[in-house]
Amino acid sequence: MSSKRFRGKPCAYCFKNPATTGDHIFAREFFLPSVRANLPQVPACEACNNLKSQLEHYLTALLPFGGRHADASVNLNDHVPRRLQRNQKLYKELDAGRGNAWTFEKDTWQKTMSLPFDAKRAAQFFAMVGRGLALHHFDLYLNEGQASGTIFPSAKLSAMYDHLFQHPESNPIHHALGNDTVTYTGLMREHPRLETIWRLRVYGGLMLADSTDKDSASSSEIIVVTGNQDLVKMLVEM
Numbered sequence: 001m002s003s004k005r006f007r008g009k010p011c012a013y014c015f016k017n018p019a020t021t022g023d024h025i026f027a028r029e030f031f032l033p034s035v036r037a038n039l040p041q042v043p044a045c046e047a048c049n050n051l052k053s054q055l056e057h058y059l060t061a062l063l064p065f066g067g068r069h070a071d072a073s074v075n076l077n078d079h080v081p082r083r084l085q086r087n088q089k090l091y092k093e094l095d096a097g098r099g100n101a102w103t104f105e106k107d108t109w110q111k112t113m114s115l116p117f118d119a120k121r122a123a124q125f126f127a128m129v130g131r132g133l134a135l136h137h138f139d140l141y142l143n144e145g146q147a148s149g150t151i152f153p154s155a156k157l158s159a160m161y162d163h164l165f166q167h168p169e170s171n172p173i174h175h176a177l178g179n180d181t182v183t184y185t186g187l188m189r190e191h192p193r194l195e196t197i198w199r200l201r202v203y204g205g206l207m208l209a210d211s212t213d214k215d216s217a218s219s220s221e222i223i224v225v226t227g228n229q230d231l232v233k234m235l236v237e238m
């Protein structure tokens with residue numbers, strides 16, 4: 001697809017610079033080659049596109065290790081070794097931090113191999129994804145005083161968001177990309193203040209095990225909020 005239709009429009013991620021290209025909200029490399037058609041794109045400036053690409057280099061190599069979806073294992077076997085070969089720095093970082101962790105899976109605690117997970121980089125990536133989705137689905141650019149933020153919720157926090165999404169007036173939208181490699185549901189609220197909320201599952205839900213916090217060990221969804229920056233900050237720190 002030509003990127004011409006995005007050129008010159010405001011960038012979906014910084015809202016200021018004119019776009020030089022169309023950016024896949026989720027990089028094509030997250031998906032197996034056979035299911036990469038029709039992935040959503042938004043206008044992006046060069047700086048944001050480069051920053052997001054760097055985050056995606058890291059995450060497309062790392063996230064398949066934590067996925068439950070069948071395509072994650074195929075990705076892991078067929079594509080991740082090559083990505084790591086090309087990125088020795090990341091390979092060394094992962095190898096050095098390898099350890100054991102306990103995860104709660106299929107109703108029992110299991111010991112699994114864990115890899116160091118840079119939550120900051122993941123949070124930065126998904127915050128950009130939230131901006132892309134807000135523009136793609138709701139035609140919404142964030143403005144001054146607004147921000148986006150990522151939450152890796154505990155089970156308890158997920159239940160609170162369930163409540164919000166089940167509200168009769170919430171009207172969430174549902175989308176599945178590339179054989180369910182990425183699925184998400186999102187909603188826009190205009191009152192009391194304009195905001196969007198996104199709940200994403202990548203590779204069937206990631207096991208972001210943290211051996212020191214049993215409550216978050218089974219966390220598998222990722223939540224992104226966009227809106228008033230004070231509100232977003234509060235939600236992220238909750």
Ligand SMILES: [Zn+2]
Binds near residue numbers: 013045046049
């Ligand atoms: Zn930008």
